[in-house]
Amino acid sequence: MTYAATNYVKMHQQYRSSCINLVASENLLSPRARNALASDMASRYALRPEFYGGTTWIHHVWTLAEDLAKAVFNAEYCSVAPLSGHVSLMMTLYTVVRRSGKIAVVDPRLAGYPGLASDKIPEIFGHTVVFLPEKDLMIDKDPAVELLAKEKPDAVVLGASLILYPMPVKEISEVVHSYGGHVIYDGSHVLGLIAGKSFQQPLEEGADVLLGSTHKSFFGPQGGLILTNDKEIAEKIERNTFHKFVDNIHFNRIAALAVSLEEMKKHGRKYAEKVVENANMLAVSLEKRELKPFKNFMGFTRSHQVYLPYSEEGGVKVRDILERNHIIADMAVRLGTNEVTRRGMGLRQMD
Structure with a gap:
């Protein structure tokens, strides 16, 4: 007997494993x-x-x-x-x-x-x-x-x-x-x-x-x-x-x-440093490509988030275009480097 719910979970797993996740409010659990x-x-x-x-x-x-x-x-x-x-x-x-x-x-x-x-x-x-x-x-x-x-x-x-x-x-x-x-x-x-x-x-x-x-x-x-x-x-x-x-x-x-x-206690400092470094590199890379990440006198960001200001309608379009290309973001276009950093990405990948 095939269970539909089990199949949906399997399909979700397969799909998300083929994506780059830039949702700022999500992250990756370790196998443990x-x-x-x-x-x-x-x-x-x-x-x-x-x-x-x-x-x-x-x-x-x-x-x-x-x-x-x-x-x-x-x-x-x-x-x-x-x-x-x-x-x-x-x-x-x-x-x-x-x-x-x-x-x-x-x-x-x-x-x-x-x-x-x-x-x-x-x-x-x-x-x-x-x-x-x-x-x-x-x-x-x-x-x-x-x-x-x-x-x-x-x-x-x-x-x-x-x-x-x-x-x-x-x-x-x-x-x-x-x-x-x-x-x-x-x-x-x-x-x-x-x-x-x-x-x-x-x-x-x-x-x-x-x-x-x-x-x-x-x-x-x-x-x-x-x-x-x-x-x-x-x-x-x-x-x-x-x-x-x-x-x-x-x-x-x-x-x-x-x-x-336990993992954060052991690896947290290195992880957090790299998250912020990656966020700033991503912002620089977007600006080089003539996109306009938000910036004030403190720079692009001090956190894991990079913000691309769009109208609500524009944000929906950006989200949907990215999703068609297996990049996951939200309609506010807050791009987060937390999960990609957990997956081992660094400055080279942000550029």
Whole structure:
């Protein structure tokens, strides 16, 4: 008997193995991590405190993943429970912002995360949204500091879906902490670069929380992560996790994340350096060929992303033309060098 689903998976595997993937929000799991993802843990439950039997090794890998993440990101506390970066953000906002409170974010209509549009996560929690001033795809630091001193939001979320340059974490943290607010750094896109010390270090620069997804520039399974040095925040997140935001946290995912964290601990610096080098070489190569990657006074990019500004209609055309040539990108034309770097490509291939 032939199963259609199995056939579709096989066809997908064959097709994607013939493609170059430049999607900035995707990456490649190692064979060891894939094995963990396909393990028996995919079928099991565990809790803290434990309700189930037969979970000894699940608890070992759960604790290992947390300890590795704390070591890699130099953080005191960690939760690997969130099923995605989006859930990480929801859990953190629920923890540090009062109901009907106020948050400041990067405008989703520009470079920001769509989940922070007023009718998305903020609507669920009743949060009022203030948008941070931007200039040249960066937060405009001085006007942003003035706005925050005036508006005094309960929390500022620093993060973006299109993130080419570091955020002014230190300056924003100083003003936000002066009135008792919190700074949340959503590192979903740049988490692997933060881990590899090739991007800014948000917790060291003053952020109260670093969160993100574990499958973009970080080469783990799809999932989320929350890190903090604040004991009170960590304890509140722990109390609010089970049966509010998650039930089963998918322990095959946790096992694959632990494997990926071990790999990041060993190879992360070299990987992250090469990702950023490749992104800048790709931008130079595109410019040489008379395309126009975005550039400001800081250069093309400090991250894994290269941005080609097109209209929405133009972006769809670019995406579809590339796909016909077995190059995968998104309609925003954010080109990411994370997966191709994992596959061993270097400066020569970018040129």
